Each structure stands twice: as C-alpha cells, then as structure tokens.
C-alpha cells in the first residue's frame with residue numbers, strides 16, 4: 001500500500017515542493033514505473049542504467065535506449081511533466097469530475113484543445129486494462145442518457161445513448177464497485193457480453209424481467225429476476241444499486257458536462273465516473289493522484305487522432 005508523504009504528496013504544499021522541477025517529476029515516474037529498479041524493456045535485465053541527456057536511460061547490458069515515458073500516455077508529449085502532474089492533481093481533487101474548460105482555466109492553457117486532449121488521455125488511463133471482475137451479488141440494468149427521458153423500453157431510441165450498468169452489493173447491502181458501458185441496443189447480443197466481461201462467473205446477477213437476460217444462467221451465473229410489475233416495490237427499492245448509480249451518472253453528465261457529450265466520447269466519461277465512484281471512500285486525494293499516475297504509465301500512448309474517434 002502506498003504511503004502518504006512517502007509515495008505521494010499529502011497536500012498542495014507538499015506537491016509544490018516535490019515537483020518543483022521537471023527533473024523531480026521524471027524521478028517520481030521512474031520510482032512508480034520501476035518499483036524495484038529499472039528493467040530494460042528490450043533485454044529485461046534489471047540493472048541501474050546509464051543516464052544521458054533529456055532523460056534518456058541506456059541499458060548497461062544491451063545499450064538499448066529508452067525513457068521513463070516511452071510507451072505511456074506521456075510519450076513524446078510537448079507539455080512539461082509538471083503541467084501533467086498539476087493536471088492530474090487537479091483532476092483527482094475535483095470531487096464532481098472535471099471538464100476541459102475548467103482544466104484550461106486552472107492551468108492557463110491558451111488552447112481549449114490542449115486541455116481537452118489531455119483530459120481524454122487521462123480518462124483513458126483511469127481504467128486498468130486487466131481489472132478484476134465484480135463478484136458476489138451484482139445488480140445489472142440499463143439506462144438512457146440524453147434526449148427525452150423515457151422508461152419505455154424496446155422503442156426506437158433517437159439521439160439517446162444506452163448505458164449498461166453493473167453494481168456490486170455487499171452483504172450489508174452497501175454498494176461496492178461499479179462497471180458501466182455504452183451499448184448500442186438492449187438485445188441479448190449487447191447485454192450478455194457486458195455481463196460476461198464485467199462479472200465473475202458464479203456470482204448472483206440480479207436483473208429485472210427484461211428477456212435479454214433470460215439466458216445468463218447458461219454462462220455460469222445465478223440469476224435472480226425481479227419482476228417490477230408484480231413487485232410491490234418501486235425500482236429504487238428492489239434494485240437500489242443500479243437505480244442510484246444511474247441517477248448519479250445522469251446528474252454528473254448534466255452538471256459537469258452540461259448534458260452534452262458525443263456518443264464517441266461517452267465511454268471515457270463513464271470511465272472517469274467509474275474511477276471516481278470506485279474510489280469514493282478513499283479519503284486521501286493524494287492516493288488518487290498516485291493511482292492515476294501509476295495507471296497512466298502502464299497505459300499505451302493515444303495520438304490525438306484516435307481520441308476523436310479516428311477522424
């Protein structure tokens with residue numbers, strides 16, 4: 001477990017002190033990326049490297065040259081690491097999430113696009129590629145974002161996005177972790193792969209009576225179906241987790257993003273929400289900073305062109 005004051009700054013003063021120079025930021029990244037010392041990405045030998053100008057690290061055994069940012073979201077960035085770190089500190093300290101305009105203002109960027117691209121790279125880093133699946137008792141549902149509100153399922157959805165949601169319930173009924181994903185429709189072909197990707201087999205999956213979920217027992221899950229029309233309870237009582245998360249996501253999109261998002265970007269917003277929600281009990285914002293940097297340097301770089309959907 002990373003320690004406050006040793007592995008991450010406890011507050012803004014400490015932050016300013018630790019990262020006063022570009023050099024110190026590189027050292028910090030090295031410490032996080034190679035927790036047990038530098039490992040050559042080419043020959044995999046672990047040995048303190050030669051150091052040359054502009055942060056180049058040279059393997060003592062095969063002379064392969066690399067940098068601590070190679071292959072990460074900071075790769076070939078023209079933005080100083082200090083600015084990146086400030087952005088990450090800001091993003092992880094905003095409880096209600098961040099938008100590009102806010103980031104642009106606080107860091108004093110001339111261009112909105114710089115802030116926007118930075119934020120999207122960070123959102124990509126918020127999701128660990130090999131994260132664990134949810135387990136135990138998990139509620140699964142879908143909800144709509146954008147357009148007119150409607151509870152009628154199965155009708156043509158125009159200008160609306162559909163989000164599949166899974167929420168873990170602890171034994172006490174408290175909410176655990178969440179997973180969210182944009183789906184194109186509410187057929188079994190869209191919803192079953194979501195369940196299989198995010199929930200550990202053997203878990204109990206609670207859904208409403210929507211027929212797309214009928215076959216999930218075949219995939220190794222216990223299925224508990226709650227038929228809303230016959231249940232005495234309204235949705236927020238019988239399926240409290242998904243109901244609560246859906247309303248938080250809607251409020252968040254409305255508040256932080258003023259209700260507007262492109263459906264190409266929605267998955268990244270959902271990733272940011274998930275990152276925050278799953279760490280909502282973490283008292284230390286500094287720890288969030290550490291986690292995001294840790295994930296950012298284990299993530300592949302994303303050129304700007306792929307951020308806007310390949311356009």
Ligand SMILES: [Zn+2]
Nearest residue numbers: 040043059062
């Ligand atoms: Zn080597």
